Amino acid sequence: MKRYLLGRLWQSLVTLLLATIVVFLGVRALPGDPALALAGEDRDPESLRAIREQYGLDDSLLVQFWQFVSHAARGDLGSSIRTGESVVSMLSSALPVTIELSALAILVAAVLGVGAGVIAAVRRGRPAEWAANALALLGLSVPNFWLGLMAILYLSVALGLFPASGFVPFFSDPIGNLHHLVLPALILGTGLAAVIMRQTRSSMLDALSADYIRTAEAKGLPPRAVIGRHALRNSLIVVITIVGLQLGALISGAVVTERIFALPGFGKLTVDAVFQRDYPVIQAVVLVTATAYIVINLLVDLLYSVIDPRIRVRGEA
Amino acid sequence: MAVADLSTIPSAPVTSRGRKVVRRMLRNPLAIAGIVVLAIATAAAVFAPWLSPHEPTLTHLDRAFAPPGTAGHVLGSDDLGRDVLSRIMFGLRASLHVGLLAVATSLVVGVPLGLMAGYFRAIDALISRFTDLVLAFPFLILAVGLAAIRGASLGNAAIAIGIAQIPGVIRIVRSETLRLKSLDFVAAAIVDGAGDAWVLGRHILPNAASVIIVQATVAIPAAILGEAVLSFLGLGIQPPAPSLGTMLSDAQQFASRAPWAAVMPGVAIMLLTLAFNIVGDSLRDALDPKASRR
Numbered sequence: 001m002k003r004y005l006l007g008r009l010w011q012s013l014v015t016l017l018l019a020t021i022v023v024f025l026g027v028r029a030l031p032g033d034p035a036l037a038l039a040g041e042d043r044d045p046e047s048l049r050a051i052r053e054q055y056g057l058d059d060s061l062l063v064q065f066w067q068f069v070s071h072a073a074r075g076d077l078g079s080s081i082r083t084g085e086s087v088v089s090m091l092s093s094a095l096p097v098t099i100e101l102s103a104l105a106i107l108v109a110a111v112l113g114v115g116a117g118v119i120a121a122v123r124r125g126r127p128a129e130w131a132a133n134a135l136a137l138l139g140l141s142v143p144n145f146w147l148g149l150m151a152i153l154y155l156s157v158a159l160g161l162f163p164a165s166g167f168v169p170f171f172s173d174p175i176g177n178l179h180h181l182v183l184p185a186l187i188l189g190t191g192l193a194a195v196i197m198r199q200t201r202s203s204m205l206d207a208l209s210a211d212y213i214r215t216a217e218a219k220g221l222p223p224r225a226v227i228g229r230h231a232l233r234n235s236l237i238v239v240i241t242i243v244g245l246q247l248g249a250l251i252s253g254a255v256v257t258e259r260i261f262a263l264p265g266f267g268k269l270t271v272d273a274v275f276q277r278d279y280p281v282i283q284a285v286v287l288v289t290a291t292a293y294i295v296i297n298l299l300v301d302l303l304y305s306v307i308d309p310r311i312r313v314r315g316e317a
Numbered sequence: 318m319a320v321a322d323l324s325t326i327p328s329a330p331v332t333s334r335g336r337k338v339v340r341r342m343l344r345n346p347l348a349i350a351g352i353v354v355l356a357i358a359t360a361a362a363v364f365a366p367w368l369s370p371h372e373p374t375l376t377h378l379d380r381a382f383a384p385p386g387t388a389g390h391v392l393g394s395d396d397l398g399r400d401v402l403s404r405i406m407f408g409l410r411a412s413l414h415v416g417l418l419a420v421a422t423s424l425v426v427g428v429p430l431g432l433m434a435g436y437f438r439a440i441d442a443l444i445s446r447f448t449d450l451v452l453a454f455p456f457l458i459l460a461v462g463l464a465a466i467r468g469a470s471l472g473n474a475a476i477a478i479g480i481a482q483i484p485g486v487i488r489i490v491r492s493e494t495l496r497l498k499s500l501d502f503v504a505a506a507i508v509d510g511a512g513d514a515w516v517l518g519r520h521i522l523p524n525a526a527s528v529i530i531v532q533a534t535v536a537i538p539a540a541i542l543g544e545a546v547l548s549f550l551g552l553g554i555q556p557p558a559p560s561l562g563t564m565l566s567d568a569q570q571f572a573s574r575a576p577w578a579a580v581m582p583g584v585a586i587m588l589l590t591l592a593f594n595i596v597g598d599s600l601r602d603a604l605d606p607k608a609s610r611r
Contacts, residue, residue: 015449141591143545146583153572248455255457256546274461282465290453
């Protein structure tokens with residue numbers, strides 16, 4: 001167990017180092033002089049020199065990289081070219097919105113996906129299975145940003161059921177906060193729900209034909225108890241697996257969903273930064289995403305080995 | 318692979334595996350519907366310059382906001398009086414272009430790496446570090462980075478999507494290679510003195526082809542959705558060139574006035590990706606009937 005944990009931790013550290021190098025070199029690969037890019041509109045030679053000084057652009061790449069890493073490790077990701085605000089403070093106001101949105105979307109996806117998957121597996125060959133399969137296929141094929149547009153158009157604007165855009169912080173108005181996030185979370189959760197449903201269905205089908213289930217049934221346990229216990233036990237693993245695998249899609253989806261519903265989160269920060277050519281922000285956004293991805297996947301694997309010891313054994317082999 | 322019952326061989330018709338797969342697929346009405354939709358969409362995209370009723374970028378301010386069914390505008394027109402149907406046809410062209418380009422990119426890089434990772438134990442770990450690294454950058458973040466460095470364009474969108482799909486290709490080809498490597502015919506070839514390149518190119522790659530094809534049919538709709546997202550955000554195809562994603566982001570501004578301009582391109586994307594997903598699913602079932610009967 002200890003060896004597995006250390007190995008997994010080491011792998012994550014290596015990936016994180018490689019990702020940092022990629023981000024670092026990415027900014028250096030900008031066309032032309034990075035100082036010009038970092039200066040934005042301000043082309044005054046004096047400020048260009050200040051930027052060179054600040055970012056150490058005249059030092060060797062290795063020194064620059066060390067500077068970059070040590071600053072980042074101390075929580076200094078530079079400041080926005082446009083507003084001069086520190087990137088860390090921009091992130092700390094944007095990230096909670098995105099984290100809340102993603103958590104709600106995962107919740108929606110888990111409830112819908114596991115529910116539909118169990119129904120599809122248990123009602124094999126009946127209309128319920130057909131309907132659940134069709135919904136999953138549709139969920140995979142619908143562009144979720146379009147679904148968001150349609151929801152705004154028909155549910156928010158025409159029927160006035162939900163606010164079409166905007167955000168209020170949870171701690172100042174919890175109900176208003178949820179009211180603003182229900183629709184975005186539903187939209188972001190659909191694709192994930194479809195993947196979870198398919199996985200739940202196939203793992204339930206495997207399980208229902210397993211020997212120990214037949215034994216349980218032969219002993220006279222009611223089907224409801226057999227399915228219920230099994231579904232509950234496995235669904236957690238399925239949801240964790242899918243979230244780990246689909247994390248990239250979830251992050252990408254959150255960016256678009258925030259854009260449509262005008263939520264002041266990580267996605268808005270990202271898209272705005274690209275259009276304003278705000279390179280320090282772009283660099284930070286990419287670095288933070290990669291770090292989050294690596295850390296969350298590490299946690300998923302660790303959770304796994306706690307829930308299902310067999311995976312740990314396979315990892316060691 | 319099942320052992321054939323020798324007594325049936327003389328009477329069995331000589332059919333290739335490919336033909337059997339096609340026959341199995343054609344028994345599925347949903348698959349036929351998917352193939353028909355794909356054929357229509359492809360034809361509309363390829364022949365758009367000749368088939369489309371209007372120039373996709375031609376503006377006619379006096380004909381703005383024509384509802385669907387208006388003479389000359391079957392699917393209506395947008396805020397600049399541009400024909401929605403014509404723009405969808407050219408948009409499909411861009412979608413298929415990016416979809417195929419992205420998947421081709423991922424296959425060209427992913428298949429050789431997957432073969433090597435599965436075949437040579439020595440570099441397996443190295444290649445998995447590479448896939449871990451690529452996975453850490455979600456496609457949208459890759460596209461953001463690429464757009465920042467090289468500018469937003471159709472080609473850069475396709476590259477970003479393609480790179481993001483490489484890990485999936487590597488994983489699938491790697492596990493298929495591992496499976497095939499342990500089979501007797503490969504062992505026999507190695508004992509026979511075949512070199513690594515020969516075994517990989519002659520024995521493993523052809524037998525992994527079906528898995529690669531299924532992966533591609535799943536990856537194309539994902540890439541098409543990706544292109545729509547990037548163009549919607551302004552990170553893909555640049556206006557006024559029509560793309561289903563840019564049509565939707567334009568239509569967002571006047572959606573309550575002309576809902577059709579927001580509905581139609583979305584329906585087009587959905588039908589296209591749905592058709593690809595259905596064909597992909599049924600292809601997988603046809604290639605591996607045991608899995609679907611489960």
